[in-house]
Amino acid sequence: xxxxxxxxxxxxxxxxxxxxxxxxxxYAELLEEERDMIKDFMNRQGITTISMSQFEGxxxxxxxxxxxxxxxxxVYMHVDHAASGTDARFAETNxxxxxxxxxxxxxxxxxxxxxxxxxxxxxxxxxTKSTNTILGQFIGDGVMQAVYGSSVPAGWLMPLNYLRLSxxxxxxxxxxxxxxxxxxxxxxxxxxxxxxxYELTFQxxx
Numbered sequence: 526x527x528x529x530x531x532x533x534x535x536x537x538x539x540x541x542x543x544x545x546x547x548x549x550x551x552y553a554e555l556l557e558e559e560r561d562m563i564k565d566f567m568n569r570q571g572i573t574t575i576s577m578s579q580f581e582g583x584x585x586x587x588x589x590x591x592x593x594x595x596x597x598x599x600v601y602m603h604v605d606h607a608a609s610g611t612d613a614r615f616a617e618t619n620x621x622x623x624x625x626x627x628x629x630x631x632x633x634x635x636x637x638x639x640x641x642x643x644x645x646x647x648x649x650x651x652x653t654k655s656t657n658t659i660l661g662q663f664i665g666d667g668v669m670q671a672v673y674g675s676s677v678p679a680g681w682l683m684p685l686n687y688l689r690l691s692x693x694x695x696x697x698x699x700x701x702x703x704x705x706x707x708x709x710x711x712x713x714x715x716x717x718x719x720x721x722x723y724e725l726t727f728q729x730x731x
């Protein structure tokens with residue numbers, strides 16, 4: 526009788542467990558949902574996309590509501606302003622870059638951070654570029670490092686190949702908007718698979 530009771534509970538557990546597993550979404554399904562979130566956001570905002578070759582043909586600029594797509598990576602950028610003063614230059618390896626940002630989770634439409642226009646001390650990261658890789662490591666006591674760890678999202682780094690930065694804290698600060706897929710995002714986005722929308726400013730320290 527004891528053996529039958531044990532068998533019964535094993536079978537009952539299996540019946541209860543496996544339907545729950547069936548409700549779990551596959552990784553491919555989660556990625557498809559993410560793509561739909563990005564498309565929905567773009568449609569709601571009236572965003573159009575251009576290719577990298579077209580972007581370069583426009584001297585690395587974008588028109589109103591126009592975003593350039595970074596080669597199938599699920600990262601899209603709109604340039605509000607690229608620094609053009611006498612000190613403006615492309616980032617080089619070992620540069621320290623200051624960044625302010627607003628972050629929105631596109632899965633929930635929740636605004637997670639709003640420091641883009643704040644006098645709050647900006648986050649800092651050290652930029653490293655080699656032939657095949659671009660990396661960034663947050664330094665200091667910024668918000669991103671405190672919440673998500675030291676790695677700069679890959680989607681934040683892609684624009685630095687195309688935009689000059691200055692050390693201006695005024696109107697010549699480089700300003701962009703980004704849509705970033707989970708795989709190119711911060712650690713929580715990578716783990717939970719959701720895209721984010723960002724407004725960012727970049728500059729060199731004075």
